[in-house]
Amino acid sequence: MIPPKVFISYSHDSATHKQWVLDFATTLRNRGVDAVLDQWDLKPGDDLPEFMEQNLESCDFAIMICTKRYVSKANAGEGGVGYEKMIMTSSSLTKISDNKVIPIVREKGEPKVPTFLKTKLYVDFTRDEDIEFSLDELLRFLLNAPLYHKPEIGKNLFSPLAKSRPDRTADGIREIMSDIISCYNRIKREFVMHNEILKNSSMPRLKFDKYYYEAINQGLIRRESIYVVITEKGRLYAEEHELIDA
Secondary structure (H helix, E strand, O other): OOOOEEEEEOOOOOHHHHHHHHHHHHHHHHOOOEEEOHHHHOOOOOOHHHHHHHHHHHOOEEEEEEOHHHHHHHHHOOHHHHHHHHHHOOHHHHHHHHHOEEEEEOOOOOOOOOHHHOOOOOEEOOOHHHHHHHHHHHHHHHOOOOOEOOOOOOOOOOOOHHHOOOOEOOOHHHHHHHHHHHHHHOOOOOOEEHHHHHHHOOOOHHHHHHHHHHHHHOOOEEEEOOEEEEOHHHHHHHHHOOOOOO
8 A cells, every 4th residue: 555645734833743743643654644744854944835836736645734823824824824824715725725635633722723624523632542542543544544434224123222332443363263164164174274264364363373372351252272163253253243144
């Protein structure tokens, strides 16, 4: 996958805030995002408007880190933030301004975002204790890795609400149960061998072992010597998750 290019816009409120932004951008790069930040990519003597224009036009996403000062400068059209606002609202970049701008709110207060971003759904980064949850939400959008699959339209009209949670896109239990059932469907024995499942799986060995033992702990399968048995609970799981034809 080509890493998404993300331009980071912020105001230089304080040394502490600049360090937070640097740490934030570093985390994005460490987690697979091509983050563009002036602290790395802009040198003394460089043309600031040109830097903003080129990167905003070429980026896949633009993240606006909103603080009280950022909001104030954007609304007043001041400094680099004001110039970025002008670029973002220009007709030449309607693609970015329509659906590629992501405000993140770093400070509490009203208004949370500049006027030109007021219709945008923002990600809340105001609580440091919840920052990993906020990062997860942001990264899943940037990397096109949603937490849940959108369910297909079902045929069971009376499925209870308690059993209607959608499948996670990165659900290791579902993946290994699919591997086991796929392997089971290809043999005529009543039991599947552990090595057969391992060879059939596309998961790395350590990931396979993790979810294999989780499936055992959840009572979906049980190990009998070199064989793996799908329990009644496992069969119900397979039916509920539409793995019967895996």
